[in-house]
Amino acid sequence: MLIKKVQPNSKEAFDFLLLAWRLYAKDERMQSTQEIEQLLTGSHPLSTTFSFQAFVGYENDSVVIRAALIQDKQSQLTYLGLFEAVNNLSVMAEFMQVINAEARKLGAKALVGPVNGSFWLGYRMKLSNFDTPPFTGEPHNLDYYPDLWRSVGFQLFEEYQSNYYVQSPLDYRADRLAKRYQQFVQAGYHFTHPSKAHWDTVSIEVFNLLSQLYADFPLYQPITSQQFSEIFASYRLILDFSMVTLAYFQGYLVGFLIPLPDYGTLVYQTLTPINTLRILRRRKKAKRYILLYLGADSNHLGLGAALSYQFFTQIKYRQAESIGALIHKGKITNNYAAEMQVKHTDYGLFRLELN
Known part of the structure; x- marks a missing residue:
């Protein structure tokens, strides 16, 4: 698998957005393209509060996985966010080897996620009721994402619910x-x-x-x-x-x-x-x-x-x-x-x- 760091206004930036468009039907896309573009270019109102590196993975010239590595400048916590991927454990494992190495370069002792940049920009992963249409403001992801994350060692440490x-x-x-x-x-x-x-x-x-x-x-x-x-x-x-x-x-x-x-x-x-x-x-x-x-x-x-x-x-x-x-x-x-x-x-x- 070929893994590339995303540069602003590049083909990789377009592919970063494209993967979500491919994976979700229109009525399940819970992401603002404008907000993601601001994060990729460093022009978001909160961009000064964290460092942001985005990555995409390709197989046979097709994008199959993406994520951003984010470090809060105040707490120094390192987050994994804006994650999307096909359902493939080997793709996840290979991609996370690169992400983990990049996180260690930042001095990270652990990765926390999903966090899409900040507490204020959306965090948490959906764990149940995937057959229920998402509501406004809900973290929404594909049903196999929790298994992908657990397959590379992530463990659940905070729990939430919507009633x-x-x-x-x-x-x-x-x-x-x-x-x-x-x-x-x-x-x-x-x-x-x-x-x-x-x-x-x-x-x-x-x-x-x-x-x-x-x-x-x-x-x-x-x-x-x-x-x-x-x-x-x-x-x-x-x-x-x-x-x-x-x-x-x-x-x-x-x-x-x-x-x-x-x-x-x-x-x-x-x-x-x-x-x-x-x-x-x-x-x-x-x-x-x-x-x-x-x-x-x-x-x-x-x-x-x-x-x-x-x-x-x-x-x-x-x-x-x-x-x-x-x-x-x-x-x-x-x-x-x-x-x-x-x-x-x-x-x-x-x-x-x-x-």
């Missing part, structure tokens, strides 16, 4: 969540939905709180508010602001719940006028919502449940399904409205020790 909720009957009452919500209202907490016009200001408040709450998450990487605004700029178009809930106490933001209409793969496609119209239509009448971000200041215990009550109440009246996305296993949020959960999907982070 699928059925459409709630109109008489459904989340009594425990409702009780918690009323307690906070009576204690002087203010729950509100931001407007699009104020989102630029509100998003910085969310970023500041999120940075505190997520600081102890695996692989968390500090970024600036400017970088946050740039990488989440598209949320102005895709958020349904009437579903976003913010909690304030004594004038300070202390909690947030940010759901997203499920656009499937639509938001990863080129933003043509037709696709923009499709997004707007889906946003107006979404059949399913993804609960992507839920956070509450640790000094306000139980606030997460109160925020969730607002979400589940809105979902009920909209007669939509919902997904509690990518929750670290063991977190209390896994148990919210457990009686309405019908299934879950598992994900993981892997680690390979480099001897």
